[in-house]
Amino acid sequence: MDKNERRISCYSSLLIALLVNTPKLLALREKGIVAQYWHFNPLELLYQFLFNLLFCGLIFHLNLNPFSKLSVYREKNKISLYVISNVSIFILAVFLGGVLQNKLFFTPQLPKAYLAGNFVRLFLSSILMAILIKIVLLVRSSKNKEAENEQLKMAYMQTELELLKEQMNPHFLFNSLSSLSGVIRENPALAQKYVRDLSTFFRYALNPSKNNLVTLSDELTMLKAFARLVTMRLENAFKMDINIPAEALNYKLPHLTLQPLLENAVKHNAATLTKPLNVKLYMNGALLVLGNNLNEIPTPESSNCMGLANLNERFKIMLKKEIEISKSGNEFLVKIPLKP
Structure with missing residues (x-):
C-alpha cells in the first residue's frame, strides 16, 4: 500500500x-x-x-x-x-x-x-x-x-530519439572521413590536429547525458572542436563568431544540436576567399540563434529538410518546443529554444 x-x-x-x-x-x-x-x-x-x-x-x-x-x-x-x-x-x-x-x-x-x-x-x-x-x-x-x-511512451520516445540520431551520425562520419583523407594528402601535420579534434567530437557524441539534455557550455565546447575541423578544410573561406553571455551557458538543449546545424551550413553553401561562409551564434532574448550568409549550392531539397526535420522532432519530444527557421535573400537563421 x-x-x-x-x-x-x-x-x-x-x-x-x-x-x-x-x-x-x-x-x-x-x-x-x-x-x-x-x-x-x-x-x-x-x-x-x-x-x-x-x-x-x-x-x-x-x-x-x-x-x-x-x-x-x-x-x-x-x-x-x-x-x-x-x-x-x-x-x-x-x-x-x-x-x-x-x-x-x-x-x-x-x-x-x-x-x-x-x-x-x-x-x-x-x-x-x-x-x-x-x-x-x-x-x-x-x-x-x-x-x-508513461513508461511505454518514454521507451518509444527514447527509441525515436536514437533512430533520429542514427540518421545524422552516419552523414557526419562519412563527411569527416572524406575531409580527413584530403587533409592527409595535402598536410600530414595538420591531419594530426584534425584527428584530435575529430576524436574530441566523437567522444562527446558517444557519451550523452542520461536524459539527453546537455548544457549550452558543453555543446559549445563540441561546436568549437567541429568548427576547427571545418577551418582546417576551408581555411580562410570559413569564419565563425560566437557571442554567448555567461549567464546562458548553463541553459540546456538536446545533445548534438549545434553540430548538425553548422554541418548543414557548410554542406549547402559555397565558401570561397572572395565570399567566405560567415556563421554567427548569439542569444536573442530566450532563443539561441545560429545564422549564416547564403551562397547556396544546388542540392536536392529533401537532403536539407531531413536534417532540420529530425532536429525539430527531437526538440518537440524533449522540450515540447520547436525550432524556428527563417530564410531571407542573403541570410539563413535557425532559432533554438533553451531550457533554463
Whole structure:
C-alpha cells in the first residue's frame, strides 16, 4: 500500500467503527426500547469500537497489501480461495468478538445477543469495506495503467530519439572521413590536429547525458572542436563568431544540436576567399540563434529538410518546443529554444 491507501484505510476503519457502533448510544434513553434490554456501559461501547476498528484495519491490510496471501490469491485469479479466506476471517472475528464480549460484559437478559450483535456490526462493516476496497483497487489499477503507458511512451520516445540520431551520425562520419583523407594528402601535420579534434567530437557524441539534455557550455565546447575541423578544410573561406553571455551557458538543449546545424551550413553553401561562409551564434532574448550568409549550392531539397526535420522532432519530444527557421535573400537563421 502506498501512503494515500494507508490513509484511506485508517480513516475508513475509524469512520466505519463509529457508524456501526453509534446505535449503542440509544441505550442512553432510559425509556427507549433498547434501554429495556440493554444497559449502557461505556466500557462495553469502547470494547466494541476498538474490536471493530481492529477488524476493519486487518481486513484492509490483508486485502490491500500487495504481499499478503489474499492479494496474491486475487492477483492470480484464485477467486474461490480469496472469498473463502475473507469469509473465514469474518466468521472467526464474529465468534471471537462475541465470546470475549460475553465473558467481559455478560448480561443475563440476553445471553446470546452478543454473537448476533457482533455479527450485524461486522457484516455491515464488511459490506462498507468491500465497497471501499473495490474503489481503492480500481484507482490503483488506473494509476498502474497510467504508469505503464508513461513508461511505454518514454521507451518509444527514447527509441525515436536514437533512430533520429542514427540518421545524422552516419552523414557526419562519412563527411569527416572524406575531409580527413584530403587533409592527409595535402598536410600530414595538420591531419594530426584534425584527428584530435575529430576524436574530441566523437567522444562527446558517444557519451550523452542520461536524459539527453546537455548544457549550452558543453555543446559549445563540441561546436568549437567541429568548427576547427571545418577551418582546417576551408581555411580562410570559413569564419565563425560566437557571442554567448555567461549567464546562458548553463541553459540546456538536446545533445548534438549545434553540430548538425553548422554541418548543414557548410554542406549547402559555397565558401570561397572572395565570399567566405560567415556563421554567427548569439542569444536573442530566450532563443539561441545560429545564422549564416547564403551562397547556396544546388542540392536536392529533401537532403536539407531531413536534417532540420529530425532536429525539430527531437526538440518537440524533449522540450515540447520547436525550432524556428527563417530564410531571407542573403541570410539563413535557425532559432533554438533553451531550457533554463
